[in-house]
Amino acid sequence: MIAEQTLTEQYLRVRAHSETICQDLETEDYVVQPIVDVSPPKWHLGHTTWFWETFILLPNAPGYHAFHEDFSYVFNSYYETVGKRVLRADRGNLSRPTVAGVYAYRAYVDEHMNRFLTTADLSPDLYALIELGLNHEQQHQELLITDIKYILGHNPLLPAIKMPILEHQPQLPGSPISIREGIYQIGFSSSAKSFCFDNELGRHKVYLNDTTLAGNLVTNGDYLAFIKSGGYQNFRHWLSDGWAWVNANGIQAPLYWYQVDGEWWNYTFNGLQPVDIAAPVCHVSQYEADAYARWRGTRLPTEFEWEAAAVEAAAVDVAAVAGQLNWGSRWEWTNSAYLPYPGFNTAEGAVGEYNGKFMSAQTVLRGASVATPEGHSRPTYRNFFQPDKRWQYTGIRLVE
Amino acid sequence: MIAEQTLTEQYLRVRAHSETICQDLETEDYVVQPIVDVSPPKWHLGHTTWFWETFILLPNAPGYHAFHEDFSYVFNSYYETVGKRVLRADRGNLSRPTVAGVYAYRAYVDEHMNRFLTTADLSPDLYALIELGLNHEQQHQELLITDIKYILGHNPLLPAIKMPILEHQPQLPGSPISIREGIYQIGFSSSAKSFCFDNELGRHKVYLNDTTLAGNLVTNGDYLAFIKSGGYQNFRHWLSDGWAWVNANGIQAPLYWYQVDGEWWNYTFNGLQPVDIAAPVCHVSQYEADAYARWRGTRLPTEFEWEAAAVEAAAVDVAAVAGQLNWGSRWEWTNSAYLPYPGFNTAEGAVGEYNGKFMSAQTVLRGASVATPEGHSRPTYRNFFQPDKRWQYTGIRLVE
Amino acid sequence: MIAEQTLTEQYLRVRAHSETICQDLETEDYVVQPIVDVSPPKWHLGHTTWFWETFILLPNAPGYHAFHEDFSYVFNSYYETVGKRVLRADRGNLSRPTVAGVYAYRAYVDEHMNRFLTTADLSPDLYALIELGLNHEQQHQELLITDIKYILGHNPLLPAIKMPILEHQPQLPGSPISIREGIYQIGFSSSAKSFCFDNELGRHKVYLNDTTLAGNLVTNGDYLAFIKSGGYQNFRHWLSDGWAWVNANGIQAPLYWYQVDGEWWNYTFNGLQPVDIAAPVCHVSQYEADAYARWRGTRLPTEFEWEAAAVEAAAVDVAAVAGQLNWGSRWEWTNSAYLPYPGFNTAEGAVGEYNGKFMSAQTVLRGASVATPEGHSRPTYRNFFQPDKRWQYTGIRLVE
């Protein structure tokens, strides 16, 4: 149970971080949507605010009035229970509400939330909903970063901006971690009092075989060898869907890579930079991760192997886990489909739509990335995207 | 021949008007591109500036340096001779250069143009090119207005802004104008010393039959009768392409019309307003204009009939032409395809691409609209769009 | 007025010719539809039969019963007044009715038509409708040939079949024909008692300037020079729509041309053959015809110039017209949009939909081709297709 004061502080800190991410944006950067997957930054700022207004303030704060009656329509995402959604593809056509209007919306809601959190007697259910809201906003913080990168990285001027993350850092020398054949517990332990998403619940047993996960992520240097060997031109390495994707889109390198006079550069928040050979490869699809693994004669881990290895590492030395496996810089593609754990139940109501309905045709990623907000990940966390997506900070860890 | 001083004044006046049109925009309104036909306002402001920089200053003003080396790529439109064009559909994805950057670009170019125009000894060719630039910018002024309307008129908040035009005004009682069977001269007379576009040149004879053009444009009230009679549901009134367009897009009324509780409203720069029965119908496609005419048992005029009638009217009473025929509030769809006049020649160089290459699958519109800059039209002016386009201020005049 | 006996004979001869065209087809060739523009041969055979059943027998032949109640749905084309049309794109998915079933349908309708024509007392209106039906079937005969060519010419086996036409013949030396500036009568003369389509009616005056049409069509040899000069790679020659078409479809030569080891071959009904340098170029779009003309520094004629020249030629020597101008081997692209003549009126009823509703975004072709049935063309005949279409026997005549 979180103390009330702490909760308010936590709320304000999380909310402030969303705005810190956008600190160096021009007004225009908040508005555009170059592809359907990418939302305009002002939409993220509005949508997260709408969550607080809709699920906390309107039903629970007496006398609260919505900031603007049409914002519910504009900033709803895919919660079909709350109202007719805006088609995601249309978000980038909306010049209004303005950025200033969105910040005013945030200030208004924050003021009311602050008052509400410091005065209300919160039921356990409401606590849980607020915790969900904080984690929801943190998820959008990572998307804010990746969406801003996409917007600027596809502008012919390739502008640099300040962003409070370190994108490309060489790894420490890691040590492989082995798991032994046997039964493992997978999923979030409900005895832990801390937060998790619904898709992590349903702790259950799985049977795993002997496996060793590499202690380091695949580096840009490793991946360049794949490119130079003609990896993108040889169908043998690729899943059928992956090969079709490579050809339909003319894929020849990770996202944001540009070849200039024979040298590879990549767009970063510092502008166009030479590709750092020592840093972990980033912005690859699962198709690319899988093809790279096949080319190397190995495979991607399953999400279960990944979690068991993480627990194994923690059992040896809790403090050293992140360091040992170099976790946390890239979301790591697994070869597991995103499916329900045994006993998974969709919660009632709009919030219940949270995760279950996406359990089709998506792939699980584990770990965290340089863009993940502090404290937002854990060994049981299940991130998921379609296998062709690569605008997140995605990378590759192999089974040895 | 325009006096030098006058030309500078004219330049500054035209340039200032582009900015006046945008006076009440929010920064965000400059950025978005909801459909391919509509360009972001900041693109129009940059593109017209690029014209002056590329065709006047860089080749003619000694010591002039381009404001920014990448702007040529960003603000080029379809001039294939000058460089690789930006796909029109991509313009709305570009948050940079910023609006402030575009205005700085304008100021920089205006300062150099001002200096150039007041000091250079302009050759006749250069004069002609500057006149073309002024008319080019005026064309974009009309597009600025219609594109801003599209951007705001498709925002769920339907915002009102100040715009220096009167969109919907009732017409004066007009008088039909008849032309008698015989030979007519069509096209711009090269003995006139004033400006025209290349597509108006090649004055030539056409043979016309007795025809009478209505003295008034079709009104919203007239058009409502068509809607109410089931005009959009009966294929008999429609061209085959038009009927396919109606069905593929679910068309049921002119653009910007919304039915609320049985009453028709339309979006205007003053926000959502009841449809004014007396004002000329606006924002209709040529398919709709043609279907309406068939439903009424008549037809649209050809561009030749239109021009002959305009000259006829002027012969009777020059001053009264606009009033008599109520010209100037709507671009009037004709039933003429946009094709070259006899002897039409494409000019050499990039500017030569101006008009000729669009002479396929487009329809001529004659007259002018409430959004047309003052002095930018004339009886020989040939505007053209594909027959399904209706975000311009387009209307209907029938043959009686 | 056609004598009754003659009409029956004429009917049977036209009907037989449709089947002669298909004499060498395999059953499978009747079924497929590789692109939307191309209809399966069995559909043409059924659709033309449906015309006779629907417009002649059912309303006029007492006691006639439809051959099959569902055939009206299957073989209707775009006559919206008669029933819900089959989407053209779906025709190639229909394995039933079988080819044998379609021939049985033809035999059944022919038997009843034969009886009807020899016994009924035909009103002038019915005569006119029968004449229309004969001309309608002849139009489909040309489409049968071009559609069969498309089906076989896009099969990797490139099969040869017997087809009663000579596709590629060298031209005789033609003589240019000049018309003098002045007024010309255009359109079908209603004093002539013979058949014409509704779009030819409305004989009217046009004013033309001095023009000379080439006496020969552009040859494959001429066109090869355009290809070799990089004509398909230089945007300057092309209409904007044409250039987009070239690039979107990777166009590099006329349809059916294949380059093998540096030599150009083209698919013909005799299989793959070397391109005949002396024969008129064939299977080009209007975009290609227009680009070729620009590259040559000239232009395509208008449909009015074409018709005036044809009449001019006939005035000199009626018998020599075809020979002098080498007319009849290729449909000749004009630069005229397909639009109504003055006074054009759409007829009432389903047959009235015949031509008028296609008067948008299509271009007129004049003359006739090697695939045109004997007696099916005349100087006033207006054929029309969208400018990107080239599976017809289309060619190029320049203005000199």
Place this chain on the structure above:
Amino acid sequence: MIAEQTLTEQYLRVRAHSETICQDLETEDYVVQPIVDVSPPKWHLGHTTWFWETFILLPNAPGYHAFHEDFSYVFNSYYETVGKRVLRADRGNLSRPTVAGVYAYRAYVDEHMNRFLTTADLSPDLYALIELGLNHEQQHQELLITDIKYILGHNPLLPAIKMPILEHQPQLPGSPISIREGIYQIGFSSSAKSFCFDNELGRHKVYLNDTTLAGNLVTNGDYLAFIKSGGYQNFRHWLSDGWAWVNANGIQAPLYWYQVDGEWWNYTFNGLQPVDIAAPVCHVSQYEADAYARWRGTRLPTEFEWEAAAVEAAAVDVAAVAGQLNWGSRWEWTNSAYLPYPGFNTAEGAVGEYNGKFMSAQTVLRGASVATPEGHSRPTYRNFFQPDKRWQYTGIRLVE
């Protein structure tokens, strides 16, 4: 090890069955391809023959000459190692080779295979390849049936034909089968000497929880209750991708269902028939199966639960398995993604492409259907399709 004589007999029996399936087709039915998923029957007949020619005769039968040099191009499917594949969507445009030509190809190859099988000394590898070929042809036999059904079931004449299967039979009363929590062996046992596909290999342990599978498949009557309750109109039952699929395609019932005057009919090989309430529901997508299960408050089994239950049932009474669980009439959608078993290895060469490269975005189906050839399934068999596919004989078994 199969005796040589038996192998020849087996070959001839399997080959004959492919032709038996097509016994009642018209030539035209062999040709069309209404959607990309459906291949023309003549393609299946040619492609299976191409397998024998390419993988057995050409490399192993001395002096064998290919029947036709271009058939490899025409009848290849997706084996990228053998040659450039024909786009699947293009198969339905090919009128040649004719059906008679394909049967001649079959006869030619069968004659040579017969000779080869009865005279050659087959190595174990060649035996294995022949067994694979037989199973490959059996897979296409099921596709032949489902593709023929699609072709005829989407023809407006809805023709009936003879097909040697019983599509819709009421089920026997089944008994639920329970599995107890614990470790289960999954996958084909390599100690068994019989055939399996590569995707079944890698027998391994999985940990399962207590589960009970229904003894009967969901019936049409059950499913009608879902339809009548508004199941297709309520997003809460659906996966996000499924809901998008329902709306984009206007889905309101299983494939082949038509509502006529308030009653539900479905297309069968006997023509249009009233839906049989007692028969198991058929032709549903996994989206529909999943939505139905949620509506019923339960879920689909995983492929591991299914296989464990099948083994469990067999342990009790081998003979009664099929009867008890009513297996074999519908492929049963699971909630398992199609992914590699531990230790899965792609074989070398073209045949190695067989299964591994499809392990992305597909769902496993277990069991068999009325269209599955005799002896072609087993408890470890893993069928797989994308979750939106429903032209196979797919059905639903729930977890109780």
